[in-house]
Amino acid sequence: MKQQVKDLFASALERLVADGLLPGDGLLDVQVERTRDQRHGDFSSNAAMVLAKQARTKPRDLAARLVESLPPSPLIERVEIAGPGFVNIFLAPAAYRARVPKILVTGPAYGRSDVGAGKRVQVEFVSANPTGPLHVGHGRGAAYGAVVADLLAAVGFRVHREYYVNDAGRQMDILATSVWLRYLELCGEDLPFPSNGYRGDYVWDIAASLHQEHGDDYRYAGDQVCAGLPPDEPAGGDKEIHIDAVIARARRLLGDDRYRLVFDRGLKHILDDIRDDLSRFGVDYDEWFSERSLTERGAIERAIERLRAAGHLYERDGALWFRSSAFGDQKDRVVVRDNGQTTYFTSDIAYHLDKLERGFERVVDIWGADHHGYVPRVKAALAALGDDPDRLDVLLVQFAILYRGGERAQMSTRSGEFVTLRQLRKEVGRDAARFFYIMRRCEQHLDFDLDLAKSQSADNPVYYVQYAHARICSVLRQAAERGMAVDPSPGEVNLEQLTAAHEQALLKVLSRYPEVVEAAALALEPHQLAHYLRELANDFHTYYNAHQFLVEDEGLRDARIKLILAVRQVLRNGLDLIGVSAPESM
RNA sequence: GCCCUCGUAGCUCAGCAGGAUAGAGCGAUCGCCUCCUAAGCGAUAGGUCACAGGUUCGAAUCCUGUCGAGGGCACCA
Numbered sequence: 252m253k254q255q256v257k258d259l260f261a262s263a264l265e266r267l268v269a270d271g272l273l274p275g276d277g278l279l280d281v282q283v284e285r286t287r288d289q290r291h292g293d294f295s296s297n298a299a300m301v302l303a304k305q306a307r308t309k310p311r312d313l314a315a316r317l318v319e320s321l322p323p324s325p326l327i328e329r330v331e332i333a334g335p336g337f338v339n340i341f342l343a344p345a346a347y348r349a350r351v352p353k354i355l356v357t358g359p360a361y362g363r364s365d366v367g368a369g370k371r372v373q374v375e376f377v378s379a380n381p382t383g384p385l386h387v388g389h390g391r392g393a394a395y396g397a398v399v400a401d402l403l404a405a406v407g408f409r410v411h412r413e414y415y416v417n418d419a420g421r422q423m424d425i426l427a428t429s430v431w432l433r434y435l436e437l438c439g440e441d442l443p444f445p446s447n448g449y450r451g452d453y454v455w456d457i458a459a460s461l462h463q464e465h466g467d468d469y470r471y472a473g474d475q476v477c478a479g480l481p482p483d484e485p486a487g488g489d490k491e492i493h494i495d496a497v498i499a500r501a502r503r504l505l506g507d508d509r510y511r512l513v514f515d516r517g518l519k520h521i522l523d524d525i526r527d528d529l530s531r532f533g534v535d536y537d538e539w540f541s542e543r544s545l546t547e548r549g550a551i552e553r554a555i556e557r558l559r560a561a562g563h564l565y566e567r568d569g570a571l572w573f574r575s576s577a578f579g580d581q582k583d584r585v586v587v588r589d590n591g592q593t594t595y596f597t598s599d600i601a602y603h604l605d606k607l608e609r610g611f612e613r614v615v616d617i618w619g620a621d622h623h624g625y626v627p628r629v630k631a632a633l634a635a636l637g638d639d640p641d642r643l644d645v646l647l648v649q650f651a652i653l654y655r656g657g658e659r660a661q662m663s664t665r666s667g668e669f670v671t672l673r674q675l676r677k678e679v680g681r682d683a684a685r686f687f688y689i690m691r692r693c694e695q696h697l698d699f700d701l702d703l704a705k706s707q708s709a710d711n712p713v714y715y716v717q718y719a720h721a722r723i724c725s726v727l728r729q730a731a732e733r734g735m736a737v738d739p740s741p742g743e744v745n746l747e748q749l750t751a752a753h754e755q756a757l758l759k760v761l762s763r764y765p766e767v768v769e770a771a772a773l774a775l776e777p778h779q780l781a782h783y784l785r786e787l788a789n790d791f792h793t794y795y796n797a798h799q800f801l802v803e804d805e806g807l808r809d810a811r812i813k814l815i816l817a818v819r820q821v822l823r824n825g826l827d828l829i830g831v832s833a834p835e836s837m
Numbered sequence: 838g839c840c841c842u843c844g845u846a847g848c849u850c851a852g853c854a855g856g857a858u859a860g861a862g863c864g865a866u867c868g869c870c871u872c873c874u875a876a877g878c879g880a881u882a883g884g885u886c887a888c889a890g891g892u893u894c895g896a897a898u899c900c901u902g903u904c905g906a907g908g909g910c911a912c913c914a
Contacts, residue, residue: 282854282856284856286857287852287857287859287860288857288858290857291857295856295857297855297856300856300894300895303894310894333857334856334857335856335857335894335895336894337856337857380914382914417914419914420913420914421913421914422913422914423914491913568912569912570912571912572912581839581840581910582910584911584912585911585912586912587912588912589912590912592912594911594912594913594914595913595914598914620841620842620907620908620909621908621909622909623840623841623842623908623909624840624841624908624909624910625909626841627840627841647841647842647908649842649843649907649908650907650908690850691849691850691851692850692851694842694843695842695843695850696843696907698849698850700849703863706876707876708876709862709875709876709877709878710862710863710876711876712862714876715862715876715877717876718874718876718877719877721874721876722873722874722876722877725873725874726873726874727873728873729873729874730873733873778850778851779851782850782851782861785861785862786861789861789862789878792877792878793877793878793879795873795874795877795878796869796870796875796877796878796879797878797879799872799873800873801873836874837874837876
């Protein structure tokens, strides 16, 4: 609808250019906005004020010429010039009424568009280390990423959802070693557990399955495992040095193949768990991309070579550095350590290079806000390799803080007592979790009120929106019970009876839906959609309280039912996009 | 110390590619079911848009600085 109005302005401006009133360049960005105030009409353009200088005219005079040049359209009832030079558009009531059949015909596709023009976009999100179950912090990234991906798909992008599996790092070695130590305990060995190891129950589970399947095959005597290790922290040592030594010991005793087996068992177990968890949360991926595969395919070597060839690497203190500071980073970064190992950052360069090489025109990364320091260096790497860093959008999602009974719910990581995403789902349900996670802008800290998320009241925005949907279904059931025919055909007869203020308001909100979806998608901001749905539900509830739908007058009844059918369709479409169910009854 | 994000009603937040009198929800106060689900609706009160400058027809929105909150500054991942 907005686009149609925009098009009218664009052709008006073209005429003014043809008349020589305006220069032909720089006019492409016509600004047409929904008005905030009814009295200013439905749409408003500031074009005359913006262009007055170029036209060497007063804004109001230019506005007048602009209005004269607007092509006639059945969409528009009248146009007026207001204030310093705003052109205000009042739409014809018929234009709004026509929305109802449009929505009923388009159905689930109402709100979808093709502004993305089939461009390929990759959305990478969650990508938590597979060292344990997902916690509530990951949940926000999961919900946010899933909705961003769905929004982009809804406006015509070809979306590829991807999870980057950090299956190659030191944290994974710590996990593998933790599993092995627990396994040894199950075998009856008595050993101390490193303070830096993973202590969650899931580690015991993995160890138990290992033990069940392989018996004592991986068993070594406790003193053989512990002999000569540097002391752990409680014994006055360094926990990092200690755990590294334990890892090295595990590798030596088990040998590469058997160590890998333990390692992969832990990896697979946890990854399966994460995949299952996310899937139950309505979050599914097209690809689980293995970091290890980058090494195996030589992608990391290739990335280093490309940087070297481009002259952006140098050696210092025995390490190989990338001159990222030349591309906007704070300081240069190490790419190959003095011990010959590459860094996490090196993998990241290779990974992002790989993304662009796979032909994605745009890449969206969704990271925890604690990783924000990495944005400049990854962009620096892309720039250094001649790629456009603006093809990469990084969304930084702030942490979610849980509240229960007005108190901050505690969560600590290593101890294994953290609140997992699974626990949260169990407690508040998938719908509430999804909705709460995306109702705030990602840069905002999220106060997640567990009591509110569970409450079945109007205070709870999830129930509020869902209730509107259920109410409409209920009205239709009532109609059936009373033997009133419901005609879902999209005809326009009777619709001119929708003259009440509440009906006008609803029609207007319904007409805005595609614009909201587009704006939310392009800005990568799911919360816009959540806010819209609340507003639509509110307008419906107000209407419900003010008017009876199942009235005696058949024409009026038909019109009202068609209207609420349209409302129901838009509620469904919107809820579906944010991954929340639309219940028939509550 | 340097960098990033944030600062809008008592609370939680929208609004920020500049636009007309700054909006919601919660909480507070007062109302609304003989009626399709009251898991609902209406009304009232509530603001120096952190502060100070600047840019211009116009600034909550853009720029600079100050203050405050959070986060990041590894040859960890």
